[in-house]
Amino acid sequence: MKDIKLLTTYEQLKALSDPFRSQLILRLMEKPQTGQQLSEVFDLSRARIHYHLKELEKNELVEIVKREEKNGIVQKFYQSVAGGFVADRTLLPNSGDLSETVRQMMVNMLERSKMRVLSTPEEALQEETGSQDPTDWKYLSSAFEIKATEEDFKAWQKKYYELMDELADIQKKNPTENAKLYYFHSLGIQVDESMFDRKRSEEVES
Incomplete structure (x- = not known):
């Protein structure tokens, strides 16, 4: 996984500005997960999860990093292609969408941090x-x-x-x-x- 990926297309920008897809990206920055694992985390159907994963994969924001066979079914593990994203200057005419993408990523990151705080061990807060x-x-x-x-x-x-x-x-x-x-x-x-x-x-x- 790269540290930073440069966003070069408007489609990539729009994909990341979607609230749910930015949540998926943040999850997949932490560790590779399958569509089944993500469907359990978000309590959504596998079909809906795979639809969003395919959109992110199509825009080169996530990638399949490994495959495992379980009960005759091949499981695909997806991971974010980078730990962060930055927009190319050519996308600046779409500054409104650019700002919304960054804002959405920040909001979702705050939610992830909130969950980490709520699950932190008691001894860490004493x-x-x-x-x-x-x-x-x-x-x-x-x-x-x-x-x-x-x-x-x-x-x-x-x-x-x-x-x-x-x-x-x-x-x-x-x-x-x-x-x-x-x-x-x-x-x-x-x-x-x-x-x-x-x-x-x-x-x-x-």
């Missing part, structure tokens, strides 16, 4: 230190609003990805038995109104 410094906690849960130029944001974002690679490399180079699996979800977008400032002003008025 903070025994009593520290008021969030950097001492064994979990990360924060929201920020920061004013910055687009150039400064992009420069910081580059450092952020480098930092994530640095953390991942620690166990790759020197694996230990006490290492735990951590799930990260980051979201950084421009907004028009500060919710934090509004909340503070509402508290003062009350």
Whole structure:
């Protein structure tokens, strides 16, 4: 699976802007699954699942990565072709559809993150230190609003990805038995109104 795939056709853009297909893509970014497995996850018929899978496959957004025979039936395992997607500049005239595609992917990613939080083990949420410094906690849960130029944001974002690679490399180079699996979800977008400032002003008025 590639890290990023370039979307070069309007059909690919439309396929990803479909709410349900973007949910399928996110599932198949995590691990390969069959149509039967996905039909059980989404409680939909196999025929309906296969219809959407074929549309995604036709647009080169998912692919069959392995086949297994079970009870005389060949099962096809589908996987997303990439861990992320970005639109080619030639698609910019369709900016409305492009924005909706990105928005839909973000919303579905938030839903997946919500499910991961709800299923996280209890011990991961038990903070025994009593520290008021969030950097001492064994979990990360924060929201920020920061004013910055687009150039400064992009420069910081580059450092952020480098930092994530640095953390991942620690166990790759020197694996230990006490290492735990951590799930990260980051979201950084421009907004028009500060919710934090509004909340503070509402508290003062009350």
